[in-house]
Amino acid sequence: MTFDVAASRRRCLAYRRRILDISQQAPAVHAAPAFSCVEMVDVVYRGLLRADRDIFLMSKGHGCLAQYVVLQDLAVLDEHDVELYCKPGGHLGAHPDYGVPGIAASTGSLGHGLGMGVGMAYAERIKREDRRIYVLISDGELQEGSTWEALMMAANLKLDNLVALVDLNDFSSLERMSEGHPAFYPLVDKLAAFGWEVRQVNGHDAEAVHEAIAGRKGDRPFILVGQTIKGKGVAYMENVPIWHYRSPNPEELAVALAGICEVSS
Amino acid sequence: MxxxxxxxxxxxxxxxxxxxxxxxxxxxxxxxxxxxxxxxxxxxxxxxxxxxxxxxxxxxxxxxxxxxxxxxxxxxxxxxxxxxxxxxxxxxxxxxxxxxxxxxxxxxxxxxxxxxxxxxxxxxxxxxxxxxxxxxxxxxxxxxxxxxxxxxxxxxxxGKAGEPDLTGTAVDPFVFGKLRYLTRGRDVAIMAYGPILKTAEVLARRFEADGQSVSLISAHTIKPLDVEGVAEVLHAHRRVVVIEETAPTGGLGPRAKEIAWDTKAPCELQTFSLQDAFKHTYGTHGQVLADHGLDPEAISRKLGLSCEAITA
Structure with missing residues (x-):
C-alpha cells in the first residue's frame, strides 16, 4: 500500500489545529501527549488499517484527542460529538470509552491496552479471522509491569497479527524518563529480548513509520518504537511537562495557532 | 467442587x-x-x-x-x-x-x-x-x-474439594439472583453461601432437635442479591441466622441487616462471619474457621443451642 506523505502532513497540521480548538472546551485536555502521536495515529488509520476488519486500540488513553480528530475526519465521529467533548450530554471524555463509535476498548489507566490487544489478537487467531490489532502505547506505559506481562505473552503466543507502536516522547507526566528512570533505556534491546520484532524510527516521520510497519517480517509480534517530542508542533509546549494536562488560555492559543506549521520529521 | x-x-x-x-x-x-x-x-x-x-x-x-x-x-x-x-x-x-x-x-x-x-x-x-x-x-x-x-x-x-452434597433434596432449583430454599420451615431461617453452608446445615439439625421448624437457604447469588427474597425470609421467620465465610463488612449479613431495617422486619437477626483480623494460624479449614469463631460449636453457643443436640 503506498502512502501519500504530503497528504499525511497536511492532515496532521489540520489535526493539531483541531486539537487546539477543542482545547478551549475543557481545562485539562492532554494536548501535548496527543501531539506526540498524531503522525503515528494518522499512519495507522490512513496507511495500515483495513477499515472493514482491523482494530486500533489507543492504550495511552490520554492521547485520545489524536484519535478523536482522526475519527471525525473519517466520519466515524461527527462534528457534534467533538463539540461536546468533555461537556454534559457528550460522550467523548478525556479518555476513550468503549461503546463510543470507533473506540475498541476503554483505556485511561495505563498498562491495560496491550494486554487487551493480546487477547484480541489471540481471539482472532482462534476464530481463524484475518484481522490485525494495532495498539498505541506510551513510553510511560512501559513502566507498568502489566505491559511487560503482555509483551511476554504476545511473544509466547507468537501473535503475528499484533502490531504495537510506542510513543517514545521520553516524558511521563512528572519528568523526563531518561533522567528519572535511566534504566528504562536501552528500550529496543529489551523489547527484542522479549521476543518481538522491533524497529525504531522518528515517530513524526510518517513515511518512516509506515515503511517500518508495512515492511515488517511479520512472523511474530511487531513493535515500532517511534521517537517523538511531547507537544510536537507547538514550540512552547515541546518537552514542557505542564502541557501534559493543561489547556492553553486564549492568548496562548493565539500564539500556538500563529506558529503551527506542517511537521516534516 | x-x-x-x-x-x-x-x-x-x-x-x-x-x-x-x-x-x-x-x-x-x-x-x-x-x-x-x-x-x-x-x-x-x-x-x-x-x-x-x-x-x-x-x-x-x-x-x-x-x-x-x-x-x-x-x-x-x-x-x-x-x-x-x-x-x-x-x-x-x-x-x-x-x-x-x-x-x-x-x-x-x-x-x-x-x-x-x-x-x-x-x-x-x-x-x-x-x-x-x-x-x-x-x-x-x-x-x-x-x-x-x-x-x-x-x-x-x-470451594476446593470434598464438599458434601447439600442440595440433592433441595426444595428449589438453582436460579441466578434468587435465594434457594434447601428446606422450608416456619420458625428459624439460616442463610449461607459457599462451602460453609455445611455448617449451616449442622445448625439447622440442632434447631430441629430443639423442636424448631427450619428453612435452610443457599444465598448463592450474593450480587445481585434477591432483596425481595431476603425481606420475605426476614418477615416469615421468628429468627434468622446468617453465616458466611467472609469479612464482617460488605457481605450478606450486613445486607440482611439493611433490608431488615428498611422493611421493619420483626424477627431476631444474628449474623456470623470471619473476624476483621488476620489470624496467622494454620491447620485444617475447620480449625482456622474456629480461630475466627466460625465453627458449629461456637456459633451454637451464641445461638443458645444445646451441644448434646449437636452430636445427636
Missing amino acids: RNAFASTLYEAGKLDSRIVVVVADISPAGAMQKFREEFPSRFINTGVSEQIMIGMCAGMALRGLRPFAYTIATFALYRPFEFVRDDLAYQNLPVTVVGIGGGIQYSLLGGTHHAQEDIAVASAIPNMAVIAPCDPAEAHEATLWCAGQERGPVYLRL
Whole structure:
C-alpha cells in the first residue's frame, strides 16, 4: 500500500489545529501527549488499517484527542460529538470509552491496552479471522509491569497479527524518563529480548513509520518504537511537562495557532 | 467442587467454541486437563501473570469469546484487581473470574492465600455479579449459568474439594439472583453461601432437635442479591441466622441487616462471619474457621443451642 506523505502532513497540521480548538472546551485536555502521536495515529488509520476488519486500540488513553480528530475526519465521529467533548450530554471524555463509535476498548489507566490487544489478537487467531490489532502505547506505559506481562505473552503466543507502536516522547507526566528512570533505556534491546520484532524510527516521520510497519517480517509480534517530542508542533509546549494536562488560555492559543506549521520529521 | 466446575466447563466447551479458559499457572487437574487436551487453543496459561490473564480475557470477550479466568481466589481477584474493575466491569464484558478457595480455605497456606474480603471487594464493583455455590451440584448449575450468560462479568467463588452434597433434596432449583430454599420451615431461617453452608446445615439439625421448624437457604447469588427474597425470609421467620465465610463488612449479613431495617422486619437477626483480623494460624479449614469463631460449636453457643443436640 503506498502512502501519500504530503497528504499525511497536511492532515496532521489540520489535526493539531483541531486539537487546539477543542482545547478551549475543557481545562485539562492532554494536548501535548496527543501531539506526540498524531503522525503515528494518522499512519495507522490512513496507511495500515483495513477499515472493514482491523482494530486500533489507543492504550495511552490520554492521547485520545489524536484519535478523536482522526475519527471525525473519517466520519466515524461527527462534528457534534467533538463539540461536546468533555461537556454534559457528550460522550467523548478525556479518555476513550468503549461503546463510543470507533473506540475498541476503554483505556485511561495505563498498562491495560496491550494486554487487551493480546487477547484480541489471540481471539482472532482462534476464530481463524484475518484481522490485525494495532495498539498505541506510551513510553510511560512501559513502566507498568502489566505491559511487560503482555509483551511476554504476545511473544509466547507468537501473535503475528499484533502490531504495537510506542510513543517514545521520553516524558511521563512528572519528568523526563531518561533522567528519572535511566534504566528504562536501552528500550529496543529489551523489547527484542522479549521476543518481538522491533524497529525504531522518528515517530513524526510518517513515511518512516509506515515503511517500518508495512515492511515488517511479520512472523511474530511487531513493535515500532517511534521517537517523538511531547507537544510536537507547538514550540512552547515541546518537552514542557505542564502541557501534559493543561489547556492553553486564549492568548496562548493565539500564539500556538500563529506558529503551527506542517511537521516534516 | 473444582471438579464439578471443570467437568461442566468441559461439557459446555464442547457445545460452545466461544468458551476459553485462561489460567495463571494453576494445575489443570481432572476435567480441566481434558479441556486442555481436547481444545488446546482454547486453554491458555499466562504463567504467574494475573494482570495479563484478566487483560487477555477482556480482549477475547471484546472479540466475541466467553473467557473464564481461573486461579486461586486471591490471585484471581486481588492481584489483578484494577484489571477486573476497568477491563471487565467498566466495559461490562461477559467474563467469569473463577476464584478457587475463597474465604480461608487455603488454611495451611496462611493469610497471603486467604481471600477473606473477596465478597466485599467483588460486590463493590458496578456490573459485577457474585456467585458462591455451596456444593458440587450447585457449582455445576452456577457454571452452566456463567457459560451461557451475556449479562456481564461474574466473580464465581468456588470451594476446593470434598464438599458434601447439600442440595440433592433441595426444595428449589438453582436460579441466578434468587435465594434457594434447601428446606422450608416456619420458625428459624439460616442463610449461607459457599462451602460453609455445611455448617449451616449442622445448625439447622440442632434447631430441629430443639423442636424448631427450619428453612435452610443457599444465598448463592450474593450480587445481585434477591432483596425481595431476603425481606420475605426476614418477615416469615421468628429468627434468622446468617453465616458466611467472609469479612464482617460488605457481605450478606450486613445486607440482611439493611433490608431488615428498611422493611421493619420483626424477627431476631444474628449474623456470623470471619473476624476483621488476620489470624496467622494454620491447620485444617475447620480449625482456622474456629480461630475466627466460625465453627458449629461456637456459633451454637451464641445461638443458645444445646451441644448434646449437636452430636445427636
